Amino acid sequence: MDAGNNLLLYFLLLLVIRPCFCIDSLTQSQPLKDGDFLISQGEVFQLGFFSRGKSGNRYVGVWYYKLSEKTVVWVANRDHPLTNTSGVLSVDTTGQLALSYSGTPQVLIWSSDILSTGGGNYSAKILDTGNFVLFKDQYSEKNTVWQGFDHPTDTFLPYMKLQWNKRTRENKFLTSWKSPENPASGQYSFRFNVTGSVPQLYIYDGVTPVLRAGPWNGITFSGLPEYTVSPVNDVTNLFYIDNNEEVATYYIVNTPGLFTRFVLNDEGFTERLNWNPESQKWDAFWTGPDGQCDKYAHCGAFSNCNPVKLSDQGCECLPGYQDRSGGKSPTNIFGGCVRKPGALVCNNGEGFKEVPGVKVPDATKARWQSDLGIKACKEFCLKDCSCSACMTVNITSGKGCLTWYADLIDVREFSQGGQVLYLRVDSSELAKDRTKRVLLKVLLPVLVTIILIIVLISRLLLKKKKIRAKNKNRELSHGSENSDISFMERYQDALAANDTEVHCFSANTIIAATENFSISKKLGEGGFGPVYKGQLHGGQDIAVKRLSITSTQGIEEFRNEIILIAKLQHRNLVRLLGYCIQQEKMLIYEYLPNRGLDHFIFAKKSVLNWRTRFDIATGIARGMIYLHHDSRLRIIHRDLKASNVLLDASMNPKISDFGMARIFGSDQNEETTKRVVGTYGYMSPEYAMEGLFSIKSDVFSYGVLLLEIISGRKNTSSFDAENSINLIGHVWDRWLQGKPLEIVDASLGESYDVSEVSRCIHIGLLCVQESAAIRPTMSEVASMLCNERTPSSAPEQPAFINRATVNFGSVKSCSSSGIAATKTNSVTVSIVEGR
Template sequence: MRGLKNLLPLLFLFACFCSEVFIALDTITINEPMRDSATIVSASQNFKLAFFSPVNTSDRYVGIILNIPAQSVVWVANRDDPITDSAGMLTISEDGNAVILNGQKNVLWSSNVANSVANSSAQLLDTGNLVLRDNSNGRILWESFQTPTDTLVRTMKIGVISKNNMIRLTSWRSPSDPSVGNFSFGVDPLQIPEFFIWNHSKPYWRSGPWNGNVFIGIPEMSSAYQNRFDLVTDPNGSEYFTHSFINDLALLYYVLNSSGVLAEKVSYYRDGHSKVAWTSLKSECDVYGKCGPFGSCNPQHSPICICLQGFEPKNKEEWDKGNWTGGCSRKALLQCDRNISARQEGKPDGFLKLANIKIPDFAHLMELLRSATEQDCGNQCLNNCSCIAYAYSTGIGCMYWSSSLIDIQQFSFNGADLHIRVAHTELGFRKNMKAVIASTVVLGLLFLAMSAFCLRKWLTRHRGNKQNAELPLFEEWEASKKESILSDKPEQSKLEELPLYSYETLAIATDTFHLKNKLGTGGFGPVFKGILLSGQKIAVKRLSNSSNQGIKEFMNEVELISKLQHRNLVRLLGCCVEREEKMLIYEYMPNKSLDAYLFDLQKRYLLYWNRRKLIIEGIGRGLLYLHRDSRLKIIHRDLKPSNILLDEELNPKISDFGLARLFGGNQDQANTNRVVGTYGYMAPEYAMKGKFSEKSDVYSFGVLLLEIVSGKKNTSSHDDENDLSLIGYAWKLWNENEAAKLVDPALSDPRVEMEILRYVHVGLLCVQESANDRPNVSNVLSMLNSEIAELPPPKLPAYTARLGSSEGEGSQQSGHSVNDVSLTIIQGR
């Protein structure tokens, strides 16, 4: 008891010391400055205040940074005055301001509070807000949220705070220069609330007005996006938005980049993974006023700009050249204008309705009525000569325009209805056009029906004489559908609706398939990068005449992947069957395929362990979707690094479904007499006997997992004495208790060694020789995430020796799916 009493003073001193350390973690005082080598961390450890250097520069800045591996800078103090040495310091000056000093003790930045007090300190809050506080009463004297840079985080205000205080984001000048750039983001105080991006002082993008729930000019803001923003107004003139989205697992924030694009980003606290969930500029049509006054922009059309009905280009020559900024002018005078110019009444004007559009800018908003109905809006507009258009939106009410209509965009969903006032003659023209269109459609259908009937009769008559002739592409397509390898019941495997691209469109997008746009070559043929007229980037997979894969694989991929939707599967945008061409159009993956990073001596260092974990788990989730979670049960049969594509955030997407097979609901295994795939990734029962199942995909996944962990190719030799494949080398090291030698030197971090070895263990379980011994994908993911804590010992894998030189080298050089072997399946008695 006496000893315990002696310890009490020590415990008290230790508690005081810990308290001081805790304060020092997130607080700066005049006696405890932050030097260049130090870091201030918020209590929740979600944000840190530190010195940093942007890419490609040695200049030093003080910034608030997301304290996760993504390391996004959300605020910069001395953005226009960098420190050129490493002796900088953030401290509290004698007058109580927060200041940044360089090595010569010159003040480069100050909080510049006029009514500062000497007894103050700076604290980094859990929200990411750096505040200067009066220690005597706790009053906040200054905060970084009042002077943001390019990032909007939760609880930050954006808009008009007071008569002389407007808070806006301002972009960096470039990714390596955080000084004030050309673009700013905020709320226009002279209009009903909506977000704008300005290029200098000119509008560059706008969100459309706020209806109390969403911005109606952003079609993606469906119910899932509700309540991410709150509008605050008060009688003193304040009108600002705060971002209120809360998720304990992730931080959602908005960044205005140096190119003027606002991006919604999500960073996950658990693993530091970040992704871009939405961007303001998805096409040229999102640029403010792309089509000029009275022009409408549609990114799905070519050209993207058209004049509104009743209007024509002001300058036809410029318009035809693609310069649409001059806009359009009215063809026929409105009634009020006719009365003035011709002194005659004439027939009354009417309204043309444009559905699902982004309503025009409110630069010329005439009046706003919240209590009226949509019919009241129309009547009031018609009785007012200065009203040229109106719209009605729940939560806003009636909106009127009195001058040019600018920044109109056609949406495919979630748009508003705009009613444009036109002369009576234009209304009649529209009715006549409807009749003409209806008649044309009927006559066209009759012509097509007669043509099809005559063509069928002709084909029937000549079929017996041309049995050996090569099928035209259309007939080959139909024949492939009848012989579809996707199902034993061809009638159940119909081509779903998929956009068809013309050859000309793809030729323009790829610069006539120029070599400079070639991304690579697979077993299917070459793949080209393309940019559509709308600005959308695409990847075009073109079937070559010399390809080992043909129309069956083409149709297989078209019919199968068009039914699949998963974040870890590449998205098929459409196809082209024209001029004897067969092409598939995919979403463009800017970081190409996994092998381009994994086996590159420099790029492999970008794949740190957490990133590789995410790639492995992403591939596993995609495979689980194919095997269990989609309405189809699909065996991929060609899983390998070159078929794993990486998006801009290095997230994996499984691609190339040309060799995939569809299973029936109760089917677990199938045989084939045509073995297709890539050497080194095929399970032994498939390569030798043509048997494939979920477990053959698991084998390929295991090989891929070992390659990702080791950074080595399975098809290369990895042991000078025994000439072992990667699997054999991993098995040898495992039995010698030296599995750590397998790990890529780029992952040298003792803190994650045990976790990496667990992944090696799971990889060896996946490549066991017997399919029955291998876990399914669901169990694999549970093992990787330690949901299954105890792992069974792995048994002897297949292919422990190196593949034959011809096989190994062939696969290594090309990476194509070139194996195509015919087998006679012998059934056991």
């Protein structure tokens, strides 16, 4: 009886559950029903029915078969969704691909819409490229009668073409989804514009240009020097075609197993993405538009957008031109430039001035002359008084000359790459350049000789000064318990060897500046000793960090701080003015009147509105990018926290306290130490537990600091009532509950940008993820902060959020100033023995 019941149950299950349809082709006799799939021969792509969001609409699409994240790359019926699961995709008797509801009669929803090519056997096949092809009789390229790659949606895949067909005038281009949950055709497109003499790629919002990738320059599209498919040049190749049949671009992948794609999203941004098998997510290594200078015609006519320039939205006039408004724009919006009054550029001795490293101006109305070098190109331009600029560009047909006769639009400057624009200017502009060249030719040799003599004399004087200072230090330190001659000799030699430019102050100078370390001059006390305000004889205000006798900052830390800060120059790093090693060790910094960030976010909260907090957070990020990537040295700070960020008179943040920083080689990623130093609450798990530190350790500390800036609470604050061990756990709980804004500092009220604060919370949680590998770099953090979009990846569980998991082993908490230091700044220097 039991056996009979089991058999009956088995047959019932067969009736209810349809078997999976897992081949790569459709035939006229075998359609594809909702719930069945086609899988490409190499198991790279899958085709089937899918839904997005809560609407329940069904679409036929293609996605990657084996990736953990379902990434749809093509949709057949994006603008004609099915409303239930009764859809059937078939190859009909006329050789058309047809999507319809099942039943009698069948209701057609979508078709391939091609002209019948006569009798024969038709089939459809999903390929390992992601292309879905309809073919006659036997599959081959010549037998293909229709293919999905000719009808792209929002994704540009390897081997797919973006194309303008010169014969049929058909344009194959990307169109964004309406939203992440709606694949219908959106408002943005990425396509060729062939109205000018040279084709150009654009992103459009409807018919309005958003970004211009420009014409092909022989290597890539001239407006995007970084427009490559992969950061490794031999992994992929980008191609461009311009012949009698078509204008097209496509790329191929040379490395098996690499998944890469180009996407135009629903907000009008394009991204190049690579699948990261370790983190199981898509990594973006290029995004556009990237900053205001990427936006089409951001600065108007005859202007150049310089992304480094902070004023006037990065805009500046090209040589020979001036601000159209005369600097008096009522809206403070840069409106472009016009030729300077009185300029004579028509048969009056005019010529050309080089503007190097720029994007090719919009070539829609430019003229193209093939096989002209730059000399012939200039001569051709000078023959026409309306020609304002020229340039040589390499395209597929060879090197040629572009000349402009209308406004120069959409010029921007690149830090690397770009081309030389030859701008037509009058004789007076040329005379300025000639004068500069003559002066350089005559004066440069003289100046070099004078500088060499000054350097030689300076070295001799410096050597004598060091000898006198060394002798004086021996006298001052004689009999002192805290300093000895061998220490000072060894230290001054080390500083000289590192060619530091800081000044060695005498003890008497510092004593006079601080009124003998008067209590009224005391600014505070940190882990390494008290800090005093002082004033030098010339009136310059200084801050003196006086290392206490019991300070944990030894010779190496003191040496680090001097050598590191003396070599680092950045607006978001504190400036070291000098040091003193007579009788005791002291560091002399620039004085910052607003003290530490911790004073404002934990005590005087109402002083900082959201805009100031956001600017402070971005300033700290810029300083950390400089330390990690842009300075001559690669620096890991190892003790980034609120009290080590000082604020100047304008509330600009400056990172300080480099006593525990480490120098990395340019090719070095991480290091292990047995002496773990830092501050509880800011140390990353891999550093606290294993002594392993890298730039990602600083990213963790930055994430904690960012959450403190938003919430106005310390990470070490008690959240016992909410069962959270610290601020990170508190934020994570609110994030999982969908209520992240509950952590925002109550003193802000409702005077903040909700989307901006939400994005900052998201970024903070990405920074404090337990795995260092999936934390963003500081460059990526800065990009996310300044990019008005939600970060693409969701944060994973942070470190140190559960009481059961927080175990630092044997931790020795040391403070050079004892209880007083802890009460003043709530700072503890922790030393953990790494495993």
